[in-house]
Amino acid sequence: MNITEFQEELLSKAMGAGFEEAEVYYERSNSFQCMIFKGDIDSYETSEDSGVGLRGLYKGKMGYAYTEKLDEDSISFLIDNAKANAAILDEDDGTDIFEGSKEYVGYKFYSEELAKVQIPEKIELLTTIEEKILAYDPRIVTLNYCVLQDFSGERLLSNSKGLSLHENKNGLIIFISALVKEGEEMKTGSFIKMTRDFGSLNADEIAKEAAEEALSNLGEKSIPAGKYPIIMRYDAAASLLSTFAPIFSAENTQKDQSLLKGKVGKKIASDFFTILDDPFHPDAVAGSNFDGEGVATKTRAIVSNGTLETLLHNRKTAKIEGCETTGHAQKASYKSTLSVAPLNMYIVPGHKSKDDLITSLSEGILITELSGLHSGANTISGDFSVAATGFHIKDGTISSSVKQMTIAGNFFDFMKDIEEIGSDLHFRPGGYGSPSLHVKELSVTVD
Amino acid sequence: MIKQSIIENVLEAALSTGGDFSEVFIEDKYVNRIELQSGKIEKSISGRDFGVGIRIFSGLQSIYTYTTDFSEEGLLIAAKRAAHAIKGGAQGIIHPLRKETFNPIHQIALMPQTVEHARKVSVMRKANEIARNYDERIRQVALRYIDEEQNVLIANSEGKFVEDTRVHSRLSIQATASDGIEMQTGFYGPGAHAGFEFIENLNLEHYAGEAARIAVTMLGAEECPSGKFSVIIDNEFGGVIFHEACGHGLEATSVAKDNSVFANRIGEKVAPDIVTYIDDGTLPNEWGSLNIDDEGEKTRKNVLIENGILKGYLIDKFNARRMNADATGSSRRESYRFNPTSRMTNTYIAPGTSSPDDIIASTEYGIYAKYMGGGQVNPATGDYNFAVMEAYLVKNGKIDSPVRGATLIGNGAKTLQLVDRVGNNLAHGAGLCGASSGSLPVNVGQPMIRVSEITVGGTKGE
Numbered sequence: 001m002n003i004t005e006f007q008e009e010l011l012s013k014a015m016g017a018g019f020e021e022a023e024v025y026y027e028r029s030n031s032f033q034c035m036i037f038k039g040d041i042d043s044y045e046t047s048e049d050s051g052v053g054l055r056g057l058y059k060g061k062m063g064y065a066y067t068e069k070l071d072e073d074s075i076s077f078l079i080d081n082a083k084a085n086a087a088i089l090d091e092d093d094g095t096d097i098f099e100g101s102k103e104y105v106g107y108k109f110y111s112e113e114l115a116k117v118q119i120p121e122k123i124e125l126l127t128t129i130e131e132k133i134l135a136y137d138p139r140i141v142t143l144n145y146c147v148l149q150d151f152s153g154e155r156l157l158s159n160s161k162g163l164s165l166h167e168n169k170n171g172l173i174i175f176i177s178a179l180v181k182e183g184e185e186m187k188t189g190s191f192i193k194m195t196r197d198f199g200s201l202n203a204d205e206i207a208k209e210a211a212e213e214a215l216s217n218l219g220e221k222s223i224p225a226g227k228y229p230i231i232m233r234y235d236a237a238a239s240l241l242s243t244f245a246p247i248f249s250a251e252n253t254q255k256d257q258s259l260l261k262g263k264v265g266k267k268i269a270s271d272f273f274t275i276l277d278d279p280f281h282p283d284a285v286a287g288s289n290f291d292g293e294g295v296a297t298k299t300r301a302i303v304s305n306g307t308l309e310t311l312l313h314n315r316k317t318a319k320i321e322g323c324e325t326t327g328h329a330q331k332a333s334y335k336s337t338l339s340v341a342p343l344n345m346y347i348v349p350g351h352k353s354k355d356d357l358i359t360s361l362s363e364g365i366l367i368t369e370l371s372g373l374h375s376g377a378n379t380i381s382g383d384f385s386v387a388a389t390g391f392h393i394k395d396g397t398i399s400s401s402v403k404q405m406t407i408a409g410n411f412f413d414f415m416k417d418i419e420e421i422g423s424d425l426h427f428r429p430g431g432y433g434s435p436s437l438h439v440k441e442l443s444v445t446v447d
Numbered sequence: 448m449i450k451q452s453i454i455e456n457v458l459e460a461a462l463s464t465g466g467d468f469s470e471v472f473i474e475d476k477y478v479n480r481i482e483l484q485s486g487k488i489e490k491s492i493s494g495r496d497f498g499v500g501i502r503i504f505s506g507l508q509s510i511y512t513y514t515t516d517f518s519e520e521g522l523l524i525a526a527k528r529a530a531h532a533i534k535g536g537a538q539g540i541i542h543p544l545r546k547e548t549f550n551p552i553h554q555i556a557l558m559p560q561t562v563e564h565a566r567k568v569s570v571m572r573k574a575n576e577i578a579r580n581y582d583e584r585i586r587q588v589a590l591r592y593i594d595e596e597q598n599v600l601i602a603n604s605e606g607k608f609v610e611d612t613r614v615h616s617r618l619s620i621q622a623t624a625s626d627g628i629e630m631q632t633g634f635y636g637p638g639a640h641a642g643f644e645f646i647e648n649l650n651l652e653h654y655a656g657e658a659a660r661i662a663v664t665m666l667g668a669e670e671c672p673s674g675k676f677s678v679i680i681d682n683e684f685g686g687v688i689f690h691e692a693c694g695h696g697l698e699a700t701s702v703a704k705d706n707s708v709f710a711n712r713i714g715e716k717v718a719p720d721i722v723t724y725i726d727d728g729t730l731p732n733e734w735g736s737l738n739i740d741d742e743g744e745k746t747r748k749n750v751l752i753e754n755g756i757l758k759g760y761l762i763d764k765f766n767a768r769r770m771n772a773d774a775t776g777s778s779r780r781e782s783y784r785f786n787p788t789s790r791m792t793n794t795y796i797a798p799g800t801s802s803p804d805d806i807i808a809s810t811e812y813g814i815y816a817k818y819m820g821g822g823q824v825n826p827a828t829g830d831y832n833f834a835v836m837e838a839y840l841v842k843n844g845k846i847d848s849p850v851r852g853a854t855l856i857g858n859g860a861k862t863l864q865l866v867d868r869v870g871n872n873l874a875h876g877a878g879l880c881g882a883s884s885g886s887l888p889v890n891v892g893q894p895m896i897r898v899s900e901i902t903v904g905g906t907k908g909e
Contacts, residue, residue: 037704041508044532045786048525049498049515068515069475069497081493088564090487144706144827179706179827186828225673255485256586257623259630337490372832375821376854380623380630385854385904387823387832404830406673406854406904445673445904447856
């Protein structure tokens with residue numbers, strides 16, 4: 001079925017069925033993924049899929065429905081279900097369907113060059129990387145993950161107010177995890193990279209980085225529990241930021257689910273701490289020209305030198321507070337209702353390299369990986385107590401890796417306790433970035 | 448869902464380049480999700496997921512493709528695109544499809560698609576009131592209701608042709624308590640492989656009351672001390688510790704490639720005599736249960752560890768090849784979008800003989816974990832971590848004051864050896880488990896157990 005025709009028919013039938021306003025959201029994507037194990041293709045996956053969501057105002061309330069089966073019956077399925085869902089809501093959504101922003105940046109999230117790269121080239125790169133890692137050091141036992149994934153997709157938003165937006169996106173991710181063994185000690189180390197520039201991927205560099213990451217974790221020692229100054233490496237810092245990003249959502253402050261309620265204009269973090277949300281950052285692969293309601297996105301300061309500049313809003317939360325939307329309506333897919341989320345949030349880098357941050361510590365811990373954030377971090381209280389991988393720093397140098405640790409603290413305190421910010425900004429595939437951070441102290445317990 | 452002749456053509460096209468096994472997984476799923484927050488029904492969405500997954504094996508190579516294009520042409524293109532990954536061989540053999548039937552173990556009384564939204568909403572409102580009225584410090588209650596009716600058809604080149612309908616219903620309750628300065632939360636999320644009858648018969652006083660009680664209790668809790676302590680983990684969702692600490696390490700996904708500390712150790716003593724660990728997908732209407740797995744194999748009771756001896760692994764069809772073993776009815780996938788692999792269903796520690804009171808009374812000093820949060824494991828090394836949602840200090844054989852921010856870390860294989868008490872009060876709890884074949888409903892279960900020493904991380908320090 002042709003999507004343009006389907007869309008027009010759905011909109012006109014929805015309006016005919018009593019919707020005051022309606023919007024159709026469509027996504028289509030293709031992907032390829034393969035995993036190499038000991039020189040062979042272990043798994044090989046391709047996909048092609050699409051789905052459509054209907055969002056419509058019915059008797060003043062916003063109903064939703066979606067389907068992945070596009071046929072004659074799906075139009076009535078969408079209309080009937082969206083009506084039934086609108087009917088049980090307790091109040092007006094407070095918003096209507098959006099007529100469109102004056103201007104859109106029109107940033108390109110799609111690389112024609114990347115689209116031209118053929119599957120055999122991708123497999124060859126991945127096979128070469130595996131080979132080089134396995135040959136790098138005899139202590140490398142195997143790669144428990146050696147995966148390449150790429151995707152391309154389009155999304156389309158059109159509504160009864162005449163707005164029609166379209167965007168293409170593609171990208172490629174490489175994920176590697178190596179298992180290393182020395183005596184009885186076993187460790188893993190992982191590497192992840194997302195890019196739109198296939199040519200920038202260098203097998204030697206990737207192999208070296210992934211192998212060194214895993215090998216460096218060997219030789220673990222235990223250290224006494226206690227409070228230690230912390231260098232949180234860029235990737236661990238970005239994962240912590242992504243976990244606590246919901247605190248910046250106005251949807252959460254309005255529902256008493258974030259302690260940043262009433263804090264706009266107030267100091268919430270140390271003076272050097274600035275957070276930007278930049279959907280067009282060239283080093284990041286996440287981002288978009290329009291949000292889930294069709295509002296134009298733009299680069300914004302969320303925290304400037306420690307002061308909370310704004311919360312993240314969609315049109316509904318903005319209306320409640322009498323302000324403008326910040327273009328942060330999130331629609332994770334056609335299967336989702338609207339919520340609020342950042343596009344590509346990151347901590348603005350400072351001037352010192354990670355090594356310089358380490359040199360400045362007489363004693364401390366370098367954290368390179370956090371795990372268990374989904375369960376050990378509470379975005380409502382700000383408390384976190386999670387497992388960590390890292391190194392003991394003594395007299396300004398790394399002395400050894402540390403046995404599995406937990407680190408515990410509170411994110412609201414963490415933002416205030418940042419003493420220095422590194423220059424090494426890195427982005428995660430999901431759209432969060434950070435440089436390495438020097439934090440005053442966290443509670444550390446070692447296994 | 449799709450004509451048998453088309454399925455046969457797709458299975459054949461998938462083997463056109465020399466693959467030795469092909470499979471089609473067709474999924475047609477209806478979903479309803481309703482959210483209540485601030486006392487109001489705020490979001491409600493319904494939908495239909497529909498797609499087809501095609502899988503091909505060629506020796507130890509597995510190829511997977513999926514599409515939402517259900518036309519014969521679209522399916523054949525997808526099958527050929529997948530087959531293209533195999534380097535030229537002779538057309539593989541397709542056996543005639545034979546329709547299999549079975550007596551469903553999990554009876555569904557009230558199909559959720561036939562129940563009006565209003566009835567679902569009414570249960571949510573009751574739960575909201577119970578949690579709100581529990582204590583004036585309860586500031587927010589968020590309820591998430593979800594039901595799913597998943598119709599699947601699985602056919603393969605060996606002649607398998609089987610259909611099933613899986614129905615899942617769940618109500619998640621999150622309560623937030625505040626004293627004006629701090630906020631704490633409590634959570635309970637009962638779920639079942641059952642229809643709306645499960646939701647309507649839920650003991651809301653218990654589940655909503657507990658979510659609220661946990662939030663309020665944690666508000667007054669002190670920071671948890673850190674160090675190595677005896678840890679008592681209560682029954683039901685407490686079993687998540689073994690799900691992470693050893694369940695994942697027993698999945699063929701890890702074992703087949705020796706990426707597990709439990710690989711090649713069948714017959715070895717991996718735990719004390721009092722530990723028996725079982726995965727059972729046949730428990731009637733349990734959240735992790737299935738009639739057939741996602742390769743069409745009947746689920747079964749798999750004894751993994753018996754009286755401390757490692758007896759078996761959870762094995763899917765593909766890894767069975769690498770391991771030269773039989774599949775165990777354990778192959779699962781979130782949806783047609785995922786290549787299936789070995790996963791847990793309802794996994795639990797079998798009941799022992801100790802009474803919970805005696806376990807606590809015999810503990811001089813330690814931590815009592817009443818409700819666990821989630822956790823994570825690195826299957827290759829066995830290193831795990833968990834959050835404890837509601838914890839207490841134990842002093843001189845008695846439960847003392849509540850503590851918050853407790854995290855447990857350790858190594859699964861080592862922790863398993865340190866289990867020194869297994870209680871007699873087995874119960875199961877519902878969770879969602881995320882791994883390579885997606886997010887799946889699983890039960891974790893156990894009676895109360897005690898581990899003689901686990902490293903506890905907390906904010907208070909030593």
